[in-house]
Amino acid sequence: MRTEHALRVGDARDLVIPTESVDLVVTSPPYPMIEMWDDLFRDLDHEISEALDAGDGDRAFRAMHRVLDSVWSELDRVLREGGIACINVGDATRTVERTFQTYPNHVRITEAFRERGFVSLPGILWRKPTNSTAKFMGSGMVPTNAYPTLEHEHILVFRKGGPRSFEPHSSARYESAYFWEERNRWFSDLWTEIRGVDQRLASESRERSGAFPFELPYRLINMFSVYGDTVCDPFWGTGTTTLAAMVAGRDSVGYELDSELIEAFSDRLRDLPAFSREVLETRLDSHETFVERVGADELGYSATHYDFRVRTKQERDLRLYEITGVESTETGYSVEHHPFDADSRG
Numbered sequence: 280m281r282t283e284h285a286l287r288v289g290d291a292r293d294l295v296i297p298t299e300s301v302d303l304v305v306t307s308p309p310y311p312m313i314e315m316w317d318d319l320f321r322d323l324d325h326e327i328s329e330a331l332d333a334g335d336g337d338r339a340f341r342a343m344h345r346v347l348d349s350v351w352s353e354l355d356r357v358l359r360e361g362g363i364a365c366i367n368v369g370d371a372t373r374t375v376e377r378t379f380q381t382y383p384n385h386v387r388i389t390e391a392f393r394e395r396g397f398v399s400l401p402g403i404l405w406r407k408p409t410n411s412t413a414k415f416m417g418s419g420m421v422p423t424n425a426y427p428t429l430e431h432e433h434i435l436v437f438r439k440g441g442p443r444s445f446e447p448h449s450s451a452r453y454e455s456a457y458f459w460e461e462r463n464r465w466f467s468d469l470w471t472e473i474r475g476v477d478q479r480l481a482s483e484s485r486e487r488s489g490a491f492p493f494e495l496p497y498r499l500i501n502m503f504s505v506y507g508d509t510v511c512d513p514f515w516g517t518g519t520t521t522l523a524a525m526v527a528g529r530d531s532v533g534y535e536l537d538s539e540l541i542e543a544f545s546d547r548l549r550d551l552p553a554f555s556r557e558v559l560e561t562r563l564d565s566h567e568t569f570v571e572r573v574g575a576d577e578l579g580y581s582a583t584h585y586d587f588r589v590r591t592k593q594e595r596d597l598r599l600y601e602i603t604g605v606e607s608t609e610t611g612y613s614v615e616h617h618p619f620d621a622d623s624r625g
């Protein structure tokens with residue numbers, strides 16, 4: 280199996296991607312009213328500069344979301360019927376002109392997708408494990424002007440139109456199955472075990488990337504797409520979505536304004552076959568731990584491609600593919616995948 284990954288330096292408000300050619304969007308925009316993104320927003324629309332300079336937080340918030348709205352319209356165009364968009368975003372807390380308030384990005388983005396006719400589906404909250412006590416804001420140990428610290432982010436999930444349909448025994452769909460116990464963790468509405476990543480950048484334009492952890496797009500791609508699908512990230516950053524699409528065996532297309540970030544991506548591909556093997560080994564090891572815990576006799580089915588038991592009929596044809604090679608192409612990268620041989624594990 281071969282997958283193709285296109286990377287484009289450009290503005291996602293104007294995607295050069297064919298209409299209805301994308302099956303899944305996994306992305307994280309610059310978060311309106313989070314200060315690290317002010318300069319980027321100022322460059323994209325001078326009204327944002329004016330509003331920030333005038334100390335008008337509400338006007339800046341509205342103008343920043345109008346920039347994102349243009350990208351959501353493009354996603355509406357490029358997604359196929361039944362395609363899904365997963366948008367990772369955090370709300371912002373900020374003091375502008377002595378007024379501290381929350382700018383509810385997740386609410387505004389949900390409205391934007393609903394206005395475009397998307398169906399809003401149950402979303403996920405995720406937060407990194409943390410135990411710092413130096414993070415609280417406001418009046419400390421005396422009421423009433425202290426505030427909870429926002430440490431969670433939202434993964435908003437929208438679908439274009441009705442549920443996607445597949446041929447009755449679609450092999451792409453059944454090979455793309457995940458384990459029963461993965462379903463129980465991944466389809467929970469609260470993810471607390473995902474570790475953060477180092478966001479420092481060696482770039483001239485920005486100090487931090489705003490990158491999400493690999494596990495986040497990797498789960499979403501496995502949950503909401505099948506082998507052969509195309510995953511799009513219009514706010515590509517350091518390319519975590521493309522990396523996850525490669526390891527999950529899906530095609531991908533990414534858009535990023537900052538060409539330095541796209542150039543730096545080759546560093547992330549250096550040990551890609553070893554990394555893909557590690558991801559798959561971890562999944563299989565954890566399935567084997569599950570089988571040992573519940574007892575193989577308790578599990579009703581034998582996997583078709585592997586020598587282990589699974590809980591449900593839907594998991595029987597599950598098949599994992601490891602990466603065996605990566606080549607540069609005119610538009611990005613082409614990746615070779617082979618069925619993963621579970622017996623060859625170290």
Ligand SMILES: C[S@@+](CC[C@H](N)C(=O)[O-])C[C@H]1O[C@@H](n2cnc3c(N)ncnc32)[C@H](O)[C@@H]1O
Nearest residue numbers: 290291308309489490491514516517519535536
């Ligand atoms: C929150 S970061 C994405 C981080 C990414 N998920 C990762 O793991 O590295 C948002 C990215 O979107 C890019 N961006 C912002 N506006 C854009 C636009 N209109 N078109 C394309 N890229 C844009 C920024 O340069 C930034 O790298």
